[in-house]
Amino acid sequence: MTAADPILAAGCVLWRRMPYGGGGTQIAVIFRPKWRDWSHPKGKLKRGEDPRAGALREVLEETGMTCELGIELSSVRYEVQGRPKVVRYWAAEATGGWFEPNREVTRLLWLSPTAARARLTRTRDKELLDAFLTARKGA
Numbered sequence: 001m002t003a004a005d006p007i008l009a010a011g012c013v014l015w016r017r018m019p020y021g022g023g024g025t026q027i028a029v030i031f032r033p034k035w036r037d038w039s040h041p042k043g044k045l046k047r048g049e050d051p052r053a054g055a056l057r058e059v060l061e062e063t064g065m066t067c068e069l070g071i072e073l074s075s076v077r078y079e080v081q082g083r084p085k086v087v088r089y090w091a092a093e094a095t096g097g098w099f100e101p102n103r104e105v106t107r108l109l110w111l112s113p114t115a116a117r118a119r120l121t122r123t124r125d126k127e128l129l130d131a132f133l134t135a136r137k138g139a
Contacts, residue, residue, distance in 0.1 A: 006077075007085040010055035011042020012092035013132040014067060016110065025136065027116035027129065028094065030062055031107040037121035040128065041105075042087050051088045062105045065097035073131050076124050091132050 014028035029038045043058035045051060052069055059067050070091035077086050099108040111119060113133055120126050 004084075007080060007083055008045045008051070009042055009085060009087040010045055010051040010058060010089070011040050011087055012055050012059050012067065012069070012090050013040050013073060013128060014059055014063060014065060014092050014094055015132070016094040025113060026110040027113055027132075028063060028065070029109050029111060029116050029119050030105045031109075032104060033106050034104070038119045039121060039125050040089070042089070052090070055088070055090050055092070059092060060097070062102075063097070063108050064099045065094045067092040067094050071135055073128060073135065076128065078124065089128055091135060 016026050016028075018024040018026055028041070030041055031038055041059045041062040043054070043062065045054040049057075055069065056067065059065055070093060073089040073091060075086055075088045077084065079085065101107065109116075109119065113129065117126050117129050120129065
């Protein structure tokens with residue numbers, strides 16, 4: 001591995017049906033104190049790890065939630081300390097679990113799509129949410 005090799009990561013736009021009727025959708029957003037940001041759950045892949053398995057693992061580690069992967073969303077590319085990073089994302093419906101604050105993630109909020117978009121720190125995460133919402137409308 002060289003400095004030019006991209007850091008490979010995977011994550012999800014984690015969603016659930018509103019628990020109290022109405023049939024709406026809630027989006028999970030997490031607060032990462034190290035970066036002081038609100039984002040979607042994601043993380044680096046382990047050596048040789050399948051990206052889908054990595055996305056499921058990262059969601060579980062960061063949110064305590066199990067989930068079922070849906071459609072693959074667009075990949076996000078950016079630099080971290082001068083090195084390229086590629087994050088593959090999936091839409092993922094939460095199927096169970098319980099959040100407990102941990103070293104990496106201290107808060108998880110379930111928000112309406114509008115509130116989630118307003119809470120997300122980075123433009124790329126907002127664009128990813130928009131892509132998820134567009135895909136959900138077409139489903």
